[in-house]
Amino acid sequence: MTLTSRRLISLALTALVATPLAAFAQAQRAHVHGQVRLEVAIEGPTVVIEMQSPLDNFTGFERAPRTDAEKKTADAVVAQLRAADQLFRIDPVANCKLGPVTLRSPALGLGQAEGEASEGHADLDGTFAFNCTNAAAAKFIDVGLFGAFKGPRQIDAQIASPQGQFKRSLKRPAERLAWSK
Numbered sequence: 001m002t003l004t005s006r007r008l009i010s011l012a013l014t015a016l017v018a019t020p021l022a023a024f025a026q027a028q029r030a031h032v033h034g035q036v037r038l039e040v041a042i043e044g045p046t047v048v049i050e051m052q053s054p055l056d057n058f059t060g061f062e063r064a065p066r067t068d069a070e071k072k073t074a075d076a077v078v079a080q081l082r083a084a085d086q087l088f089r090i091d092p093v094a095n096c097k098l099g100p101v102t103l104r105s106p107a108l109g110l111g112q113a114e115g116e117a118s119e120g121h122a123d124l125d126g127t128f129a130f131n132c133t134n135a136a137a138a139k140f141i142d143v144g145l146f147g148a149f150k151g152p153r154q155i156d157a158q159i160a161s162p163q164g165q166f167k168r169s170l171k172r173p174a175e176r177l178a179w180s181k
């Protein structure tokens with residue numbers, strides 16, 4: 001067996017092993033314009049919302065801003081997402097206050113996005129943490145992303161709360177992400 005053929009077999013084996021995982025990661029991190037993915041984790045006194053979204057949903061472009069108008073758009077988007085208690089209005093019974101917000105979008109010069117950068121596409125991801133006096137009592141979040149931005153058409157959410165695990169989808173213009181039984 002030549003070295004080359006050995007290498008080919010080894011590559012083929014690697015591909016066989018890697019493909020299902022890659023497919024899984026792809027499904028987890030699908031980049032679909034119009035779609036926003038949210039993972040809501042309610043644990044102890046905190047509600048943490050992880051958001052994955054194509055940058056296009058917020059800005060209408062997926063690269064660094066080029067013109068003054070694009071720069072303005074990008075700055076406005078970042079400001080809106082940082083004021084996350086306006087976009088994610090948690091059930092008042094939980095009595096939550098916005099904590100740290102981390103935004104990730106290399107195209108906008110903000111940290112490292114989790115999704116793989118694919119040719120011509122870019123993400124804007126975020127982590128929004130809230131501190132609450134009664135987090136476990138929360139049964140809904142009113143999500144203002146449809147009202148604030150033109151791009152998102154569907155929000156796919158997973159909620160992990162003391163009441164259980166839930167999957168919910170919101171289609172424009174619905175706002176209430178509810179998981180009460």
Ligand SMILES: [Zn+2]
Nearest residue numbers: 054062121122
């Ligand atoms: Zn894209």
